[in-house]
Amino acid sequence: MGILLIPLIFILFLIHSKVKFRKLxxxxxxxxxxxxxxRKERGPMRNDYTLLNYPYVRISTEDSYYVKQKLKYANNWDKPFEIGQEVEVFWCGSDLLYWYAYETRFFKYLPSKWSFWR
Incomplete structure (x- = not known):
């Protein structure tokens, strides 16, 4: 029973994260x-500060200035984007987040609302 409960709690946590992200x-x-x-920067991961690959992006503004900002979408295995690739992002407070963060890998198979049983 306990063996089945742990994966279920983990999946519910992932669904909760996706729902919260979609609301943001x-x-x-x-x-x-x-x-x-x-840039390789230290990031918290499983109580261990590991070096992660953080992409830095340039955002052009209306008055032809640009902002160079760290995108909060890190990975320590590979680089998810190519240099020069255009990506869709949004501001959440002072953090710049990837628009499709929960639409990739196994996250795309998780429901995006709690009312997924209807």
Whole structure:
């Protein structure tokens, strides 16, 4: 019984994370950004500060200035975007988040609302 309970709790946590992310994204403006570089930075992962590949993107503004900002979408196995690739992002407070963060890998198979049984 306990063996089945742990994966169920983990899946429910992932669904909760996706639902919360979608609510954050709902009221935000989608921006287009270009990946300009990657930097290895320390990031918390399983109580261990591991070096992660953080993409830095350039966001062009209306008055032809641009902002270079760290995208909070890190990975320690590979680099999810190519240099020069355009990605859709949004601001959440002072963090820049990838628009499709929960639409990739196994996250795309999780429901995006709690009312998934209807």
């Amino acid at each position: 994204r709902e009221g935000s403006k989608k921006l287009l950004a270009t990946v300009v570089e990657y």
